[in-house]
Amino acid sequence: xxxxxRSLAVENTTKIxxxxxxxxxxxxxxxxxRSELExxxxxxxxxLAAASACGLLRHVAPxxxxxSGPGHLGLFGYDPxxxxxxxxxxxxxxxxxxxxxxxxAARGNFCTVDGAGLITDRRAGRIATDVxxxxxxxxxxxxxxxxxxxxxxxxxxxxxxxxxxxxLSGRLSETDPQAVGKAPLAVRxxxxxxxxxxxxxxxxxxxxxxxxxDAAPANMIxxxxxxxxxxxxxxxxxxxxxxxxxAAYPMYRGLAKLVGMDVLKTGGSxxxxxxxLREHWQAYDFFFVHYKDTDxxxxxxxxxxxxxxxERFDAFVPAVRDLGPxxxxxxxxxxxxxxxxxxxxxxxxxxxxxxxxxxxPVTAFTERACAAGTLGLLPAHHLMPIVxxxxxxxxxxxx
Amino acid sequence: xxxxxRSLAVENTTKIxxxxxxxxxxxxxxxxxRSELExxxxxxxxxLAAASACGLLRHVAPxxxxxSGPGHLGLFGYDPxxxxxxxxxxxxxxxxxxxxxxxxAARGNFCTVDGAGLITDRRAGRIATDVxxxxxxxxxxxxxxxxxxxxxxxxxxxxxxxxxxxxLSGRLSETDPQAVGKAPLAVRxxxxxxxxxxxxxxxxxxxxxxxxxDAAPANMIxxxxxxxxxxxxxxxxxxxxxxxxxAAYPMYRGLAKLVGMDVLKTGGSxxxxxxxLREHWQAYDFFFVHYKDTDxxxxxxxxxxxxxxxERFDAFVPAVRDLGPxxxxxxxxxxxxxxxxxxxxxxxxxxxxxxxxxxxPVTAFTERACAAGTLGLLPAHHLMPIVxxxxxxxxxxxx
Numbered sequence: 001x002x003x004x005x006r007s008l009a010v011e012n013t014t015k016i017x018x019x020x021x022x023x024x025x026x027x028x029x030x031x032x033x034r035s036e037l038e039x040x041x042x043x044x045x046x047x048l049a050a051a052s053a054c055g056l057l058r059h060v061a062p063x064x065x066x067x068s069g070p071g072h073l074g075l076f077g078y079d080p081x082x083x084x085x086x087x088x089x090x091x092x093x094x095x096x097x098x099x100x101x102x103x104x105a106a107r108g109n110f111c112t113v114d115g116a117g118l119i120t121d122r123r124a125g126r127i128a129t130d131v132x133x134x135x136x137x138x139x140x141x142x143x144x145x146x147x148x149x150x151x152x153x154x155x156x157x158x159x160x161x162x163x164x165x166x167x168l169s170g171r172l173s174e175t176d177p178q179a180v181g182k183a184p185l186a187v188r189x190x191x192x193x194x195x196x197x198x199x200x201x202x203x204x205x206x207x208x209x210x211x212x213x214d215a216a217p218a219n220m221i222x223x224x225x226x227x228x229x230x231x232x233x234x235x236x237x238x239x240x241x242x243x244x245x246x247a248a249y250p251m252y253r254g255l256a257k258l259v260g261m262d263v264l265k266t267g268g269s270x271x272x273x274x275x276x277l278r279e280h281w282q283a284y285d286f287f288f289v290h291y292k293d294t295d296x297x298x299x300x301x302x303x304x305x306x307x308x309x310x311e312r313f314d315a316f317v318p319a320v321r322d323l324g325p326x327x328x329x330x331x332x333x334x335x336x337x338x339x340x341x342x343x344x345x346x347x348x349x350x351x352x353x354x355x356x357x358x359x360x361p362v363t364a365f366t367e368r369a370c371a372a373g374t375l376g377l378l379p380a381h382h383l384m385p386i387v388x389x390x391x392x393x394x395x396x397x398x399x
Numbered sequence: 400x401x402x403x404x405r406s407l408a409v410e411n412t413t414k415i416x417x418x419x420x421x422x423x424x425x426x427x428x429x430x431x432x433r434s435e436l437e438x439x440x441x442x443x444x445x446x447l448a449a450a451s452a453c454g455l456l457r458h459v460a461p462x463x464x465x466x467s468g469p470g471h472l473g474l475f476g477y478d479p480x481x482x483x484x485x486x487x488x489x490x491x492x493x494x495x496x497x498x499x500x501x502x503x504a505a506r507g508n509f510c511t512v513d514g515a516g517l518i519t520d521r522r523a524g525r526i527a528t529d530v531x532x533x534x535x536x537x538x539x540x541x542x543x544x545x546x547x548x549x550x551x552x553x554x555x556x557x558x559x560x561x562x563x564x565x566x567l568s569g570r571l572s573e574t575d576p577q578a579v580g581k582a583p584l585a586v587r588x589x590x591x592x593x594x595x596x597x598x599x600x601x602x603x604x605x606x607x608x609x610x611x612x613d614a615a616p617a618n619m620i621x622x623x624x625x626x627x628x629x630x631x632x633x634x635x636x637x638x639x640x641x642x643x644x645x646a647a648y649p650m651y652r653g654l655a656k657l658v659g660m661d662v663l664k665t666g667g668s669x670x671x672x673x674x675x676l677r678e679h680w681q682a683y684d685f686f687f688v689h690y691k692d693t694d695x696x697x698x699x700x701x702x703x704x705x706x707x708x709x710e711r712f713d714a715f716v717p718a719v720r721d722l723g724p725x726x727x728x729x730x731x732x733x734x735x736x737x738x739x740x741x742x743x744x745x746x747x748x749x750x751x752x753x754x755x756x757x758x759x760p761v762t763a764f765t766e767r768a769c770a771a772g773t774l775g776l777l778p779a780h781h782l783m784p785i786v787x788x789x790x791x792x793x794x795x796x797x798x
Contacts, residue, residue, distance in 0.1 A: 346755075
């Protein structure tokens, strides 16, 4: 599909805005039988849906719950099963660590082991973030020959380990046995080229055990999701679009950077993001604008907060329409139903507005209504081709 | 997809019931413009549909009419185009023949040939089953060096031939020229490893011709669908489910056994099957329950009988719901529209009920209504991932 895009993309002056509501899709709550979208007062989204082609996006595959990485890659037009990004890399992007080509990143957990070295708590009782910061400082003092080691605190028991040097490989097995009562596993090289990397990581873990011996409950570490920066096709080249990302949260800035978008400096609120959009309107053809509040409320299992987040978002829609985009897309990277208090597998409502989007029976932006839309139920990575077509930026296939 | 399931499946205590109505889908009859499902009084299925995510299943590919083998493999999550099971194997499963790894099975027909050896009737006038039994006894006396031969009667002119021994191969061409006025074909080896098997089968056919010379109209045989037991991924391992099959008919027990389900002993009626389900409720996570009457009526071209079969099934739905499954699925292995009096290519209604199945506009369990459901029109082998998700038995893909 990306090759097809590359071969059919043509120049135009049209402008595209993709508004991504993180964790957009939801589920009905028992009392009312209505989902968050069906409960919220979202007149601007509903009016936009009535004028748009609507449908439901599936980001990975039926029944599969997408993480934020696969969810966004799908929205950007990359099949998440074909382009996989390791957890270590995503974690590094999430703290805006300046990961470079060749670096190996892993997601780390502090954990608790007993006297026999067996795990008793895989998250070390979720130690406070300031404890995590202090303990990562201990780990930073570890030195190994021929490699630069970086240890960055994240939140609570989480940290990122990065190895920088030549000839490293991320093809490494994980040390987390995913169960208590077992000892952490040694890292194994998953191919011959990773032998030295495995030895380095195992040496690091041995040394970490020594330095954390007196730090119970955080007296050991677990490492998983080893990976290097993937070499993804660059979004601006594939689509011939000057592309900008506007996102308050580091993870989403990182994902946009991963595909080669320009990441614009913005403030911490969605109003700031919209101001940034307005400011850079002339300089780009494509804007990815990320809205976090819906996911946060869903993850908290707070139905009413998610409804409120949808209503706050709705109020910004006119401002975006006033800018006069040629194609306006509203969707999300995955569902986060409040009743699950977690990401879900449910397909995500999507709308594509343009002068050429076609007649569509949908008049409300909800899960149920969008099921009847002319976009149908489509893989998320098929959305960008439809967006490009609506922007009159694709030429005919075949004569 | 099976690999993805294997990598994402997690443990849980949730219970799944898959009710498969054989030949479920139908077509409107001219007089009323309503299909069998649209004619039947099925209040329990309609109420369940109203609370479920609905859609239409396509088992093989658009326009393709599935046999029972591919139809069920699709329901179990196996792409029927990737996992093909030969007709000889299916026929052997259908009579509960204890087929072993390495055996080569073929579907046989008695046929009629004239003095010149040309076929005048490919089904030998559909001889009575007792004649078939008598003639297979003649064929059983045939002996060939280095191989054990088994000939089992099926119904009317049909029988199963099984070759057992070492180094056999099912890569053999068929002897049935699929036309009258032609001579039966010799079997050809489709690859080098099948040379000896071809010679053995040709020797068997020659000998059969001699032994049946005086048995007109059943004075010759035709063989097709040579195959060996396929090595399918095992359902319980792929999904991490203790899986049981409840089916009164041998074919469906055989298909379930083929993917490694436990086949439960049950009686001949659907009431018996439901009693078996209740009895084993604690011992399994997943139950495949098969209902045959809908297909039988459809194959007979008996619209009213199919309507009655749907209504009889509907009456059992409350008993299944009372068991308290976490996920309840109702669908079928293919359509059998009464107006076709045969399997059809039409997609098959499907519903998935769980606490997390989502809002869906469908309120009736019919072909037409399910077309507007949030499951969309989906390959049957994508149903199991959705079922696993609804059972909260899949972890997130990517971070």
